[in-house]
Amino acid sequence: MSGKRIAIAINSLAGGGAEKVVMTLASSLTAMGHEPHLLVLQNICQHEVAPELKVHYCFGAEERNIDGFWRLSNSVKRVKQWIAGLEAEYGKFDLFLSNLHQTNLMMTRVGVAPLYCVVHNAMEEELKRQRKLGPLAWFEMWRAQQALDGQHLIAVSEGLANELRHSKRIKPASVTTIYNPFELDTIRTLAEQRPADMPEGDYIIHVGRFARQKRHDVLFAALKVMQHQVPLVLLCSNRKKALKAVKKLGLEQRVIIPGFQQNPFPWIKNAKLLVLSSDYEGFGNVLLEALALNTPVVSTDCPHGPDEILGDALAHCLVPRRDPQALAAAMDRVLTQGVSLEQLPILDAVGAEHVAQQYLALAK
Incomplete structure (x- = not known):
């Protein structure tokens, strides 16, 4: 296959899972001899971008x-x-990949082709959450989701793909499942770098935005009733907001908040346990990263992703959503008994080159 020129569009390069995904995909495509371009709507970047990647910004921060x-x-x-x-300067793009709602809204109206919109989150759960924020927030989410009607969609988990196929709100032209890509060897190498401010003793870890979706309130409630008095490390972008919540609950002595980390992998590798307490996900990248580093996990059985990542072997590490008692009990059990992390087939399905090949097959 001759080198393909692929446009990967996204809202920004702020600190989030989708942003890491597009950079990993672009790096893998570059290594395979292709020419990916990151088309970033807003000039906001919290990640360290590899120098070989071509990044273009449209709007100022x-x-x-x-x-x-x-x-x-x-x-x-x-x-x-x-x-x-960009096409006048570099040549026509063979494929457009659009990520996140704002970008999907734009790209579907621009009229580029061939275009695939990558869906990273549970659609119905997102609408429910926005409804609680008011009619305007709900309408903006609904409008962005409606932009996917009649489009070719990529779902980052099979559970999410099934939701899209059976949606009563939109009728996609097609739905394809492609897992998020992970450079597993790079993750393991980066995990060997030990930051100076990493705790010396045991700790459990949560990695993710300090946002309602992630249900830190459920996590904090579980922390209060756990038998093990192990500190919790939060790696999140909104440190000030997280600190305020921790102080309100009187958990200052139990929770460590270093804030957003360019390299979270040493923190994950050295944790006794990684916990995910979300109401919903699209895949649950941090679970995969923890398993790649041989770190046990406990997760809510939320739509979508965790059940596919953990599979039958680790199904006992899943707990119902919004249940602090169940979450606490599972964390205590894993900390006491441990779990076997051998023979996890999901690791073979998410290798970056394997995933990149699936995306390349879309470029006719």
């Missing part, structure tokens, strides 16, 4: 509400001109 109702039309025109300029 200070430009707000670019997908707002009154601005969307002009923003779409600007994105269309931006992409036309």
